Amino acid sequence: MAKWNTFFGPIIEGQFSLESLDEWLKTNRINYTKVIVLTDSNVNKMCLPIFLGELKNIGKTAIIEIEPGEASKSFEIISQLHLALLDNQADRKSLLISLGGGVVSDIGGFLSSTYMRGIEHIIIPTSLLSMIDASIGGKNGVNINKFKNLSGTFSSSQGVYIYPNFLKSMNEKDLISGFSEIIKHAMLSSKSLWNDCINCSSTSEFIDLISKAAKVKIDIVEKDNIERGNHRFSLNMGHTIAHAIEYFNDHNISHGDAVAAGLWIESEIAFGEGIIDRKSVELLQNLIDKWWPRLDLQNMDIFQGMIADKKRSSFSKGFYFSLWVGVGKGAILTLVSKEKIQKAKTLYAHG
Numbered sequence: 001m002a003k004w005n006t007f008f009g010p011i012i013e014g015q016f017s018l019e020s021l022d023e024w025l026k027t028n029r030i031n032y033t034k035v036i037v038l039t040d041s042n043v044n045k046m047c048l049p050i051f052l053g054e055l056k057n058i059g060k061t062a063i064i065e066i067e068p069g070e071a072s073k074s075f076e077i078i079s080q081l082h083l084a085l086l087d088n089q090a091d092r093k094s095l096l097i098s099l100g101g102g103v104v105s106d107i108g109g110f111l112s113s114t115y116m117r118g119i120e121h122i123i124i125p126t127s128l129l130s131m132i133d134a135s136i137g138g139k140n141g142v143n144i145n146k147f148k149n150l151s152g153t154f155s156s157s158q159g160v161y162i163y164p165n166f167l168k169s170m171n172e173k174d175l176i177s178g179f180s181e182i183i184k185h186a187m188l189s190s191k192s193l194w195n196d197c198i199n200c201s202s203t204s205e206f207i208d209l210i211s212k213a214a215k216v217k218i219d220i221v222e223k224d225n226i227e228r229g230n231h232r233f234s235l236n237m238g239h240t241i242a243h244a245i246e247y248f249n250d251h252n253i254s255h256g257d258a259v260a261a262g263l264w265i266e267s268e269i270a271f272g273e274g275i276i277d278r279k280s281v282e283l284l285q286n287l288i289d290k291w292w293p294r295l296d297l298q299n300m301d302i303f304q305g306m307i308a309d310k311k312r313s314s315f316s317k318g319f320y321f322s323l324w325v326g327v328g329k330g331a332i333l334t335l336v337s338k339e340k341i342q343k344a345k346t347l348y349a350h351g
């Protein structure tokens with residue numbers, strides 16, 4: 001079992017992580033008036049019985065369920081959830097547990113940091129993407145219209161408990177979707193994780209990469225807690241294009257699949273800028289093509305989606321990207337012309 005103490009709270013990973021949560025509850029449950037579990041309908045069916053079965057000390061809980069999917073990250077749902085907490089007599093001394101993928105942890109993080117000006121929160125990530133990315137780093141977000149994560153807060157939790165066995169009920173498509181963020185972490189910081197990614201031949205092997213991939217994200221966010229410094233921006237690699245793709249698809253595409261295409265195109269842009277060698281770009285693009293079919297982006301106005309990205313820094317001369325420098329070497333912020341962006345997108349569409 002791995003344990004990291006971070007700025008936003010402890011993170012515990014491994015097959016005994018739920019035992020560790022149960023130990024924590026044994027001492028701390030008494031301090032909470034209510035425990036409310038927020039989940040989505042898939043996770044309710046697949047993971048909640050296992051979760052509650054492992055926790056002898058959780059006591060009485062209320063369950064609040066949302067619809068799975070990005071559409072739930074809206075203010076309408078957030079206000080319904082505030083009222084649902086009230087219906088369940090949650091007060092300032094209640095504990096919210098988010099059990100689910102990145103959608104549930106983003107909503108749970110926002111809810112717990114705003115309900116009655118803040119209640120305590122525990123995150124139990126159940127998707128691959130949330131285990132290695134969304135549950136780590138204290139960020140949450142809610143979409144407004146087509147603008148992704150336009151509203152959100154930084155918030156701490158009492159703990160993030162990563163229990164890899166939950167992945168047994170995930171379908172292949174969602175597992176592959178989460179693999180894109182593992183690849184991104186490997187590209188940024190870890191030669192050993194990069195080699196693991198290249199050598200992976202089945203989704204069942206992803207489970208062995210969780211600890212290393214989570215550690216990469218922890219190391220980056222710990223250097224730059226609330227994104228005022230010069231480290232977190234590297235995590236945006238692949239995301240400028242990914243957010244444009246999500247915008248173009250009205251968010252009816254999984255975040256991880258959009259990131260995979262974003263990494264492909266942005267690595268081509270990095271090559272066009274002379275930042276990275278051809279061999280590394282080909283290795284990455286072959287890896288992405290091994291796991292994902294190319295998306296049909298022919299009719300996508302890439303710039304419209306990028307203008308809608310809240311993280312954009314655009315000037316008449318072009319757009320800023322976090323561009324890959326090489327395996328384990330991080331990313332650098334670079335201003336790229338519209339022509340070069342368009343060229344990389346065309347190569348993706350026709351390559």
Ligand SMILES: NC(=O)c1ccc[n+]([C@@H]2O[C@H](COP(=O)([O-])OP(=O)(O)OC[C@H]3O[C@@H](n4cnc5c(N)ncnc54)[C@H](O)[C@@H]3O)[C@@H](O)[C@H]2O)c1
Pocket residue numbers: 040041042043046047068069070073100101102103104106126127128129130133134135136137138139140141149166167168169170171174177178254255256
């Ligand atoms: N806050 C952050 O730092 C951060 C970072 C990255 C991504 N995100 C956000 O995370 C979201 C994407 O997360 P995601 O990919 O986990 O999506 P998700 O939460 O929609 O989960 C994907 C699907 O898997 C299902 N699922 C989850 N766990 C399961 C399990 N164990 N068994 C069966 N089904 C399961 C869900 O019901 C859903 O249908 C996006 O909204 C993205 O913006 C946030």
